[in-house]
Amino acid sequence: MTIYQPVTCMPYQSNSNAAVSPVNRYLIRVLVTACGLLLGLVWLLSSFTDLQTSTAWFPLPLHVVVEVFSIVVASLVFAVVWHSHGPQRASSPLLGCAFLAIALLDLAHMLSYTGMPDWITPASPEKAIAFWLVSRVLLACTLLAVAFRMEPKRSLPRPALLVAALAVAGVTTYLQLYQPQLWPRTFVDGSGLTSFKIIAEWLIIGLLVVAAWRFWVGRRERPSWHADGMLAATLLSIFAELCFTAYGNVNSLFSLLGHAYKIISYCFIYHVVFVANVRAPYVRLAVEMTERDAAEKKAQFLTFYDSLTGLPKPDLLQERTRQALESALKLQGSIAVLYMDLDHFKMVNDSFGHTFGDRLLCGAAERLQRLLPENAMLARAGGDEFVILLTGLADAEAASVVIQAILAEFSEPFVLDRQSIVAPVSIGVALGPNDGDDFLMLLRNAEMAMYKAKHAGRKTWCYYDAGLDAEMRGRLYLVNGLRLALSHNELVLHYQPQVDIASGRVLGVEALVRWQHPQWGLVPPGRFIPVAEENGLIVEIGTWVLFEACRQAASWRAQGVMIPRVAVNVAAAQLHKGSLESVVRKALAKTGLPASALELELTESSLVQNNTEVMLTLSRLKALGVKLSIDDFGTGYSCLAYLRQLAVDTLKIDRSFVQGIDTEDGHAIVATIIQMADSLGLATLAEGVEDQVIADELLRLGCRQAQGFLYARPVPAQELTATLDAVRRYAQGCVLAQ
Helix, strand or coil, rough: CCCCCCCCCCCCHHHHHCCCHHHHHHHHHHHHHHHHHHHHHHHHHCCCCCCCCCCCCCHHHHHHHHHHHHHHHHHHHHHHHHHHCCCCCHHHHHHHHHHHHHHHHHHHHHEEEEEECCCCCCCCHHHHHHHHHHHHHHHHHHHHHHHCCCCCCCCCHHHHHHHHHHHHHHHHHHHHCCCCCCCCEEEECCCCEEHHHHHHHHHHHHHHHHHHHHHHHCCCCCCHHHHHHHHHHHHHHHHHHHCCCCCCCCCCCHHHHHHHHHHHHHHHHHHHHHHHEEEEEEEHHHHHHEEEHHHHHHHHHHHHHCCCCEEECCCHHHHHHHHHHHHHHHHCCEEEEEEECCHHHHHHHHHHCHHHHHHHHHHHHHHHHCCCCCCCCCEEEEEEEEEEEEEEEEHHHHHHHHEEEEHHHHHHCCECCCEECCCEEEEEEEEEEEHHHHHHHHEEEHHHHHHHHHHHHHHCEEECCCCCHHHHHHHHHHHHHHHHHHCCCCCCEEEEEEEEECCCEEEEEEEEEEEEEEECCCHHHHHHHHHHHHHCCCHHHHHHHHHHHHHHHHHHHCCCCCCCEEEECCCCHHHHHHCHHHHHHHHHHHHHHCCHHHHEEEEHHCCCCCHHHHHHHHHHHHHHCEEEEEEECCCCCHHHHHHHHHCCCCCEECCCHHHCCCCCHHHHHHHHHHHHHHHHHEEEEECCCCHHHHHHHHHHHHCEEEEECCEEEEEEEHHHHHHHHHHHHHHHHHHHHC
């Protein structure tokens, strides 16, 4: 058996400015460096040979081919950008429209080159240089604008940019063809380039240097193909301009080299816009499809598998169980569905945190997989519960071998974060086909058996039997009825007197809750109180009891029936979850009962955790004047620390000890409790006193207070007055008899 791992989907940054790979960046650097070295070499050689004025390097046909290629590339840049709608700088309409104008100016430059047919005016170097110079200025300004443009919220309107680009090309062409006298001289035959031409080229170089610096900074801030490609294009344009400051003849080697650098620069820009606007969307689409596919696989996985442990969910066991049941029927065998729950797992989560609890669950899953046979199937039902399917069993005893191995393994501690913790389990077992003929029925029955194992003391296992159905239905009816009991006024209080053994004087009464169900009659507290505690209803019931007891005690006082105190039992959940102090204060304030007339009976088990907040709450109630007593003393986790810390008033000796006082051990226990309480300055009250012999012995041992059937049974409030009179008469009779 293996632990299945959930499919993970790596996040993808949907950004076309994907960082260029190290290989591509290396190639860009090599190419730009090689072009720079070539330019330096040619410049160096020009000092020794006549490379600036030679006409053999760049003949007219080669110039036409080069310019046609550059025009095509520039037109492609425009076409790609014009049809894109991306937010990136490489999708800027400014860049596209500028390259449309550059393509038109390069066309005019080619048509005006020396040796070309006349185009309105004769072809000449100066005419060609004029178109070239405007094209280069436009390129430098465009790269500068793209470099510094910080992706504005509103893009410039495309039609306006298109009109502007056509206007630049049209005005330049008109001025050169029809107003050539307005242009400054750029070339003189025999002398070469004029000062204006050289200065203009250096100004263009300056603009390109600034653009290159900005691309370099942008590349370092956000590495991407765009920044690297645009930086390379700008550097190559600088190399081209350097060439055009050095030639003395339009057909020289420097002119050829400058045109070559221009083409390479255009190609870099085209590659940038193509990647950003054509290839990148398809890459994004492919990644999004991959992400969606991964998300679907993950969703499908999480539908059938647990995300924490990777184990299957119980739904996957249904088909396997059906097949196993069919096989068991044919072979006269059986299968078993085990429902396993980690005992006290909530305490682990509360004490060590959910992360620690998750690791414990994963460790439990790993242990189970090592233990289970190959034909077993393990699933996580949720929380701290696991489901195990055992197939091919010869009989019921075959399942017990696996179960005993699980119980033994989980009795060994887990070591997590240097913490050693034991996580025992409770297991319920349903056997098929006897306990169910499908998976859902077997699962339900195994779960009921697991709860029976928990009620049996945990750290054990139980088989399902048909009686559990009736038991579970009864518990369900009990819980549902109990939820309605408060709103339907079905709860009532009975009161049992607490008397002074020596004088028979009534010292107080204990309020005991009863449930008067319209169909079931009077439900004993031993039946519904544990259910209320398990289902969280005890806090609400306890609050009602406290208010009702205070109200009744205040009513008796108003009627002149003097009962010194009323004792109310407080459940552990009221201490740890309910706002006990607030409830007590509200009850006293609403009923007008003095705090000294209220006694709260606490159990030892509710104080064993010694929670600081609980101790502070009880200390404040004690300071308010409320009496505190420990109920059923000696049956729980006896500890003298809380007796001293809380300044408890009374210890109530449990009825099991009182009724066993006629035995040697019982007598010793009762005597010890009385002596200990006396040494601590505490009163003792014996519960369950049913005959005078026991009362006399308690008095002889030093216990002065008692309650039990000897004096009176618990009675409703309206019968208490008559009961108190009967108690007094009995006490007087005892005194006279003495």
